[in-house]
Amino acid sequence: MIGRLSGSLAAVQPPNLLVDVQGVGYEVLAPMTTIFELPALGQPVVLHTHLAVSETAQQLYGFIREADRALFRTLIKVNGVGPKMALAILSGLDGAALARCVSEDNVAALVKVPGVGKKTAERLIIELRDKLAPQFGDSNDIPLMAASAEPKVDHAGEAESALAALGYKPTEATKMVARAAKEQPEADSATLIRLALKSMAPA
Incomplete structure (x- = not known):
């Protein structure tokens, strides 16, 4: 069981991360609430991880805080909620927002x-x-994801791809990003994702 990764952040393509641990690259899926708090590429990062094993794959899920990993593990124990759905829930709602929804x-x-x-x-x-x-x-x-040193050309496209990877329908993702872009026309992809998800969260 891999419970923790400590290394450098090699790549970010929401919701996918690549963490370099002494020359070994670990592919990790992370909710947007974690991705927004990541350091810049190449910087040290520590992730609390959960290893999900199925008949067809083994997938690591990573979280900045242990409390978020605990919440993820609580979610996947709910009947009908798998890791992918739990990841989507924690991307749109942080622990406080989810607690409010429940209460x-x-x-x-x-x-x-x-x-x-x-x-x-x-x-x-x-x-x-x-x-x-x-x-x-x-x-x-929520703090914004640290920007990469490389310029990003299509911020809207990257934001739409990230939302689609979380399970949103392409047409819905396009509308969400369009609304976010209207709110902040010069926003980068991380900001567009944050604004899009925030618009879906409860007030």
């Missing part, structure tokens, strides 16, 4: 997450009601 029975906010239907949202609320401790601080102002 307020906010099904409408949860069904905005790709792959989460009404029944799954209701199940999440029921099963998480007594499991979400008040340890998740409010983090409405």
